[in-house]
Every structure is written in structure tokens, then in C-alpha cells.
Amino acid sequence: MYETTVIAGASLTPDAEQYLTFRLDGLDYGIPIQQVQEIRGWTRVTPLPNSPRYIKGVQNLRGTIVPIIDLRLRFNLSEATYDACTVIVVVNVGGRLAGLVVDAVSDVINLAAEQRRSAPEFEGQANRQFIQGLTQVDDKLLVLIDVDKLVNQEALAQAADAAA
């Protein structure tokens, strides 16, 4: 289990936001910490029948049934074997809970608005919709994820399934 800590003394400019960063297949990603509810170690999930492959199943989060989404599979990255570092970042988007399986969480950073850049258009970007922006931290690329889209896209895909 990890605990998230707010960086002490970090002065926030009004348009600055805190991001939780994590690793996924060798690349760093970030999500607004406002949307992170908690971080849990990986435990067994109950698979949901007839669900997309990236939905690993559901877990009991203190009495609430929460879907667990494998971000690697969601982004069509290579499938990882889960180990001791594998964690679930539980996000809360407008009251909807979902767990995101990531390789490891790294840090909490402050990002001012001017540091965030929109992602360039390039070829073969199937998952462009999930990318909110890009930024550089210590000369390394950080991909900012639009959790809203990720979790709700989810709902859309499943609603489409139900309709089909």
C-alpha cells in the first residue's frame, strides 16, 4: 500500500494543478490528483463475463463494487505480468469510481497551466482522445491523461454493447 503525500511548502499558483504520476510500459503518465481517491496494491479481481478485455473485473472497495481497468490493455500496450509493484489507482470522476491498473506510481508534482501543452497530431493515434496534454518534467516526457474520458468512454462502450 502506498500513501499519497502532498508536497509540503509547494506553492500553488492559481492555475497550477497537482498531478499523480505513474509508469506504464516505460513511459510516465499523470492524472490530476483531484480525481484520485486512493492507491491500492494489486489484489485478485472477480472477472466480469462478456466485458472488454481491458476490464479485468470488479473488486470490493470497502463494500462498493468497483470495476478495475488495465490501462496497458486499454492503451493497447503490451500486457504486463502483475507483480509487487503493480498498483491500482482508484479514481473518482463525478461520483463514478474505477480502478486503474498501472505498473507503479512515481510522484506527485505541481504543474502550472503554461507547462501543459496539447499533444501534437500524429499518425495512428487511436488513443489520442485519452490524452489531455503533454509536459516535460526533468527532461522526461509526461503524458497527461483525461480520466474523465477514460472512465466515461468506458460507459459509452458498454452502453453501445448493451444496445447492440
Add this chain to the structure above:
Amino acid sequence: MAIDLRRFHSTFFEESLEGIAAMEVELLEMERLLLRGDGRPADFDPERLNHIFRAAHSIKGGSGTFGFNQITEFSHGLESLLDEARSGRRTIDAEIASLLLRAVDCLRGLIDAARRDGPIPACAEALRAELERAQTAPSRPVTRAEPARAAESGWRVRFQPHDRFFHSGNDPLRILRALAELGPTTVHADSSHLPDWSTFDPVQSYLRWEITLPKSVSRTMVDDIFAWVIGDCDLDIEPLASTPAPTPLDIAAKGDDKAASSIRVATAKVDGLVDIVGELVIAQTMLSQLVEGFVPEHLSRLQAGIAQLARHTRDLQDAVLGIRMLPIGFVFGRLPRLARDIAATLGKRVELEISGERTELDKTIIERVSDPLIHLVRNSIDHGIEPADERVKAGKPAHGTIRLTAYHKAGNVVIEAEDDGRGLNRERILQKARERGLVPPEMQLDSAQIDELIFLPGLSTAETVNDVSGRGVGLDVVRNNIRSLGGGVEVSSTIGKGTRFSIRLPLTLAIVDGMSLKVGSEVYILPLAWIAETLRLQPDRVTQPAGGAEIVAVRGDYLPLLRLDRLFNVRGRATALNEGIVVIVEADGKRAGLFVDELLDQQQVVLKSLEPHCQRLEGISAATILGDGTVALILDAGSLVRQAHNPIFAMAASAGLGQSSGATPPALH
């Protein structure tokens, strides 16, 4: 007065609706007495009238406090009429009773309008006039004192506290301050009654006041301020020279659009909960102390502690479920009125007798059992109870009786609806069923089987379709509704004597008796109510006619077989039929075999909704949390049986899934 009253609105609405329900019950009872007495003014229990009056009065008071002026005015008219009857100045006849009932309906409409912030129901104006007309004594001050309706130029209040005003703990100054908060006021103090200083008693009240209030203040607002001191002073409130103008509707606040789903719980139940939680905390403290520096000798104490914890947990579970329990009277209460109206439409006379209304049921069940019950009552009046002349000919009393009973039986609640009508016409039912092709012509049925036919969709024996019933949608829906609540409904009938429907319902929906099944490494729960039987079958009992879906032969019956491992795409252990178990599930009158690896255990599980975080899935109704903290899915037998009997639908569903997963590009390796 800066308190935001809005947060009390929902309580007011709830209480008002309860009050209205109570009024309705009493009025119907009065009407029933009138009916018995054949129009003669019946001898009412005065407490009945008082009950109705009090309900109207509290609605008036509450609506005044919250500024729902329309409701205040309407209930005032109602109250005035009731007051006349209560004081014996007016007898209640059938006409008045009917008027009162209509007024109660309209009041409900007004409250509903206020809650939704919707338009005022059209009936309000006309009914109010009718209520007023019904009051014969025009000189009565209560009629005169109603002018809150028209806009006046203001109010003049003469306030004359009695000498001993202070002795009751009141203070005129507080009242004057409260009045001043209503708007700009002018106050004249009359000190002429002040005695000589030598005889002055500081705890006596000598002053009198005359207060002028602006027209923005409603009569009720003034009344409310004086509500507590009315017996301790001489009070005279009158409008200043009035200029009639309609007051704009002033429904002060927007209620929540969705009626908040709240529940009123007896304090005793909450106290009980607090006690149990207290016990739990003690047990937990004891256990943690015991575990700290634990020595093997203390094992028995540890076991005892855990047993205690288990007992408290069970108590807590019962108590929490108890909170959701409501008396079935909440549903029964609506029925007498309904029965009266339906009977009136059909020109029949029906009495509804209710017993066991205190029997408690889960709130969700209460809400969902209401429609089926209404349907059964409607059905009894329409089909069961004969017209009066026919009844008299058969030697029965002219008015029919429907008896509604609720009681507990073996962990279930049983609700019976019994009428003394003509009973089921089996010949006609069978004939209809044959006509519709629901029963093969050569098939012979015994009477119980024929009775069962009425639950089939598309069967109605009514000669005419009217707006009450006879459309052939009905009892099958009733049965499905009850089944979806985990219960069942049965019918028994004697020709010429009557019909009895008996509904069996579980106490709660939050907990389900289930069988845990294992498929591969996964555990699923199947509610016991759906399981017909479980069998271990030889592989030769399964066939695949024309290479299609698998079918198993069970005692001469052929049932579609669903393999849960394939359906849910998990790796099952058993593939050959004799390695696993076939569970026969029954839903909506159809059966199917469910093939699983093994049966684990029969257990009670607490239902957890998959929504809102996950979407609904075909074949899964909910989830539960097992003893080890993992999630187990609860199977939806109804949907599984439907899938089994409609493989095309099942295929389409899986094709739809295939499509969407195909839409995401294949993984890049």
C-alpha cells in the same frame, strides 16, 4: 428568522401526505358507515372527525410556516367545514363525505404541485368554492376570518395580554419583535391601564398594543406568531380597508425535482442500533487488548470474544435491515379508496377488510408490491364480485367483501387477497386457453392446473374490455413482478364461494438465500428461489440436434443447456456432463439447465448493486462480497433462462460484444 426553511420542506411534504392518507382512511370509513346506514346520518365516533380535522389543521399550519399559501388557503377551507361538523353544527352525509374526499385528493395534488414546483391543479379553485358553499352558517367568524385570499392594504392587530401573561413564560416584547421582522410595522402602545406606582406589580402585564402590519404579511404569518399565546391574551386581527386583488401565487422555494427517497424510522429502532454499535465497540476493544501480548492460554477467551463479535454483528445486521422495514399498511392504506372508486365505476358495492397491516416488509418490496396488489383488488372487483342482484339471488349479502390479510410465515410474508365472489369459471378459462392455443386440445388438466392458467399472458375471461380490466395483461404481470421480488403467487378458488390469491414475499431484498456454485476458479451465487433441482447427468443425456444448442433430457423433458464456463468465458474444470452438476433453473414458467463444476454451499448473501460504477450485464443481477472479501457475482436466472430459450438473442448479444472489442485495434506486441 434567517433560518433556511427549505431543508424542512421534504419533511413537511412527507408528513402532509401521511396526514392526507390518514384523512382518506377515516373518510372512507365514514362513507362505509353511511353506506351501511343506507343514507341515514350515521353515528360517527367523534374521534374520527377529530382525527381528520387535526390532519387538515397540521397541513394548514405547516404550509403556512413554509409559505405555501395555496395549500394554506385550501386546507383552511377544508378545516372550516370540518370544524363545523366537529362542533356538531353540521351532519356529514354522503354528499359532504364525497366532497371531502375530493377535497383531500385536490389537497394531495396541491402538495404535489408545491413539491415539484409545478402548476396548481385546476380542481383547487372550484373545490374551494364548493367547500365554502357547503358551509351553511355564513355569519360565522371563521368564514369571515379567511380573507388572507384577497390582498388587503394590511392588518390591524389589537394585542391585549392578560394580566398574568408573564406567568406563562411569555414576553410581549418577543412577539412585537417577531412582528417587526415581517415588515415595516407601526406600533401604538396603550399605557392607560398602568396602575399607580404604589400598586404596580412588576410581574403583571398592563400594556396594550395596536399594531399595523403591511399587506405583504399573510394572515397565517400573523397567526403563527401568536400561536403560543392565544390563550393568554385578547387578540383581534382584522384587515385594513381592503382593495381586492388576486395575490400572486407564491410558492416560495423549489423543492427537489426527484422526491428524495427518505425513510422515517422509529426512534426506538435507532436507539437499538446505537446500543448494538456500543456493544460492538466494546467487543472490538476487548479483542484488540487480548491480541496485544497474546498467550496461547487465552485462546478460549479469544474464541469467546469472537463469538460475541459475531453475535453483535448479526444483531447489527438484523437491526439495520429492520430500519428498512415498513408496515404493509403503507400499501394497504391506498387500497380502500381504490376499491371504492373501482366499485363505483362498475356499479358494484364492495367492502374491503384489512388485517395484519402492521406486518413489516422491506421498503423496496413495499414499493414494488403495490402495483400487483392494486391489480389483484381490481381483478377481484371486476371478475370476482358479482353485481348486487346476482349476489342476492345466490343468497349472499348485496355488497361483496374483499379481505386483505398479511402475516409472517416461515421467514416470509404472506399477503392474501380473498373475495367472496363467484370464483373462477374453470370451463371458460380452459376454453379460452384452448382458443388461444395456450393448451393443446387433447391435454387434460385438473382444476388446480386450470386455475394456474390465469397467470398465462394473453388470457382474459372478461366478456368486455373496459377501463378496469379485461385486456389480458394482468395476472401474468403480477406473477412476474412478484417473482422478480423473489416471491411467488398462487390462486385457489371455489365456485360460487370466492377466489383467494396468496402472495409470498421474502422479508427483504437486501439479503438473498443463495447457492454458491463454482466454475473453474470463480464462484457465482444463484438465488435459491430459482432453483428447481440439481442433477448429475450422464454424458449421453445431452444432444445437439442439428448441430445447434445443447439439449439435455431430464425425465422425458428436453431442456436447453447453458454451460456457464462458455457463457461467461471462464476456464471451467468440468467439460463432460458427468464431471459437473446440472442445476435446473425455472423462471417465467420456463426451465433450463445450467452446467457448473460443483455446488459449494447454501448461504445468505448481501446484495450489492453493480451500478453505478459498472454497467448492467446480461445474466448477472448483482454482486455480493464473500467472507474472504472477494466479490462474487449473483446470477440472474430470468435472463439466463431467456438466453437459453432464445439462442438467437444470445448469439446477437455475443456478436455485439465481438464487434465492440473488434473496434479497438488489436494489441501491439
